[in-house]
Every structure is written in C-alpha cells, then in structure tokens.
Amino acid sequence: MSAPLLRLTGLRKSFGEHEVLRGIDLELHAHEVVALIGASGSGKSTLLRTVNLLETIDDGVIELRGDDIADPRTDADRIRSRIGTVFQQFNLFPHLSVIDNVTLAARHVHRVPRARAKSRGLELLDRVGLAHKADDFPDRLSGGQQQRVAIARALATEPELLLLDEITSALDPELVGEVLDLVRTLAEGGTTILMATHEMAFARDVAHRVVFLDGGVIVEQGPPAEVFAAPREERTCAFLARFLG
C-alpha cells in the first residue's frame, strides 16, 4: 500500500481544562472516503479543524503527504489552500455572488487570472447543477443549493483532501438528499474525503471506512458493513443503538 495522504499520530487538543482529543491515530489514503461518527461534543469538528490548522494542537503529528504540517514554521495558508473545507452552515460569503464565492480562493490565493478562474468556476457550478445561479447572491438560494455552492467553492482550488463537517445537519430534511447525492458523486469520482456526519445511512453507503470517536479517542474503526452490523466495542453498540433506534 502507498504512503498515506494524511496521517495523524498521537493528536491531542484541550480547551482549557477540557481535553477534547486525547491521542488520535488515524491514516487516510488517497481516494479514500472516511466517515467520522460520534456523539455531539465528541470532538469531530475539533479534529477536522486541527487537520486544516484552524486549531493549534497540543501534541502529536499531522502529516500531509509525509510533511509535518503542524510545525509552526510551515506556511499555514499554503497548507489550507491544499485542503478544501465545508462547514455545517454560514459557509458562503453573503456579500459576494455565487461565482465570486467560488472563485475567491483561486483568484486571491492562487492568483489565477479572472477570466480563467471564472470559466473554471462555471464548470464547477455546472458540476453541482447550479451554473444558472452563478450571478445570484447566496441569500437567494435554498439551504441545499448553498451547501452545493460551498462544495463547489471547496473544490475550486483542486484540493488534495476534502473535509466535510456535518454539511447537512442544518438543512431541512427534503434538502439533505441533493447535497448527499453530490458528495456520493465526488466519492465515486475518487475525491479523498474526511467527513463528520450524523447521517448513518449515508456513511454506510458511501464511506470506505467508519471511525467512531468517543471520549477523545478512536474507539473503533473499520468498513461500514462491519462496524454497523457487528460493532466490537460496547460503546459503539450503545451509540449506534441510540442512533439507529
């Protein structure tokens, strides 16, 4: 097997007294889709934020293609521009049109000329089915459309890794499907994805691997078929029982 795209070793993070991550070891290979599951407050978002350096870690190593990116001497902005991120909500910039949202990073981080950034942006919007909304402002879009634009925006810099943090949990149920369908298409197209999710059915369908986070550590991980059907750990059982009812 090739070297992992992302490798976390002994990752620790506290907020004051509260130790949220207590030694996380995780590997992610190119084209792999990994779902992070766990109770609310278990640290899924924190883990994703440490990976794109929005939180400084207290201990451990984060390697992206073998480079230690948690080293304070690395250029965090450069690393972040190699990782696409979509959050739960408030993703889009309300003062910019859809196309300007999508092309912002390309133009101002990667210095792509306006015309080329725009044609590439329209391509991406076409891929998420929203090319006709390019000149609208985010407040004219439905929640599901907003998240699809946010995904297009995250893809605009051609990231090596896509981080998705519960991107459907702020959406009305009838809008969840269109966003998940898009993620499914990306996953099938070979995009490397690390996603936190409460959508167990979706995780079972799309993820190659499910990682269960509890008490600041990874309690159990494996192919969804195994983890969901026959969890080995007591805590996983309890969590899934609550979730799957």
Added chain:
Amino acid sequence: MSRLLREPGGPADLSEVELGRRAYRRGRQQRSVLVAALSTVAFAVVMWITLANTPGWPRVQETFFSWEHAVRAFPAVAEGFLLNLRVLAIASVLVLIVGLAIALLRTLRGPVFFPIRFLAAAYTDVFRGVPLILVLYLVGFGIPGLRITDDFIPGEVLGTAALVLTYSAYVSEVFRAGIEAVHPSQRLAARAMGLSHAKTLRLVVIPQAVRKVTPALMNDFVALQKDVGLISVLGAVDAVRSAQIATAASFNFTPYVVAGVLFVLLAIPTVRLTDWYTARVRRREQMGAVV
C-alpha cells in the same frame, strides 16, 4: 397599482373578486391622500393665525424673517456655505479613512501590538468624551502655538483637523462594532480556504462590516453636516461667520435664518436617504436573509 396590473397574464386574467378588491384599495388610497392634504392645510392655517396674532409677531418677523435682509445677505452667506461644503467633503473622506484605520488597529491580536491597541483605545475614549467645541479651541489655538510652521494656518484647516479628530473616534467605534458583528464562521471559512489574515479582512470581513454599519455612518454624516458650521469659532469665514458679519452690520438676524435654511436644505436629502436605506436593510433582514 399599475405595475401590478401589467404583471404576466395582464388584467384580462384577473377574477371579478380581485378586480373588486383593487378598486376598493384604490379608492381607499385616494381617500387617505385627500385626508392628509386637508389636515396639513388646516394645521398650517391654525399655526399661522396663532403666530401672527401674538403681540410680538410683527417685530420678530422684521428681525428674523425679513425678505429684504435675506436677499441682501444671501450672496455672502452662500459663498461662506461653499466653504462649509468643502470642509464637509474633505473631512468626511478623512474621517472614513482614519476611523477605519483605528478600528483595524484595535482588532490586531498578539502582545506585540499591545501599545498600538492601547493608544487606539485611549484615542477613541478621549475624543468621544471631549465636547467638539473644546477640541476646536484646543486644536485651533494649540497647534499654531506649537510654531511648527511660521506660515499662518487658516481657521478652516484647523477646524477640519478638529472635526476629523472627533468624528474619527465615533466612526472607528461604528466600524469596530460592524467588524465584530460579522459572524466568526465567516472568518473561519475564509481562513480555511487559505486566505491570509489581511486578505480575510479586506475581502470578507470589511465589506460585510461596512454594509452592516452604513445606516450608522450616514447618521454620523448628518451630524457632521451641521458641525462643520462650528469652524466659524476659529475665524473661518463660512456660512455662520458670514451671517454673523452681516448681522453685525445691519442689526437684523435674518442672515442666521438664511444660513440655517441652507444647512437644512443640505441635510434633507441625506436624512431621507438614510431613512430609506435603513428601512431597506431592515426589510432584507426580516425576510430572513442569511446575512
């Protein structure tokens, strides 16, 4: 109404009931306009009769509202008013720049910037607290006292400096409130895509902050429009000072009223614009925009 009728489908498609409703609404609307006009006229007539019947009215009219004095004073007052307008234009641009700069200095994080943050905070505290008239005197008589230059510094320059000092303090607070009102996740989203701190401010935070505080800024602009009249205390020959000169020569106060009318005429469009814009922003927010 007529716009509604021209919408797709056209009036031919409208049901009897809807046509009836529209006729009724139109009738109501015409009635309200008529009532408003009548009540305004009645009110004005009552006011006029009351005022005109007070014992001192003829004298007050002669001293404050003399057409003859107004016409005579107008050219000088209007010319002075042009100076007010120039000061207003220059001061408002400078206030925007200085105010935003100070607001940004106050958002700097990290121990290195402590002295800068502290000075910026002290500046806003001091100049928001000191009455403008005092700042005018201190700048107007203090700066020439420093003898930085041997040349005479005109009153309007010193006056502009004093206005900029005071108003930048207000405006920087307005900007700071706007910057803090931008949701933190907007900053996070910008940083997550690799924008630097400076670019995040310039491309994401400041544009949103400015939109949020535009009504407040416009209110400060209206206040500044009046306060440019205060530069007259430093000897600048503006509208107020010209009116004073004319008054001193004729012992008639009408020139002050002329100056006042000019200031009001200047303020009306801005005030209307502010009201309109504030209402628009409120409407947008009530529509549940994600902003």
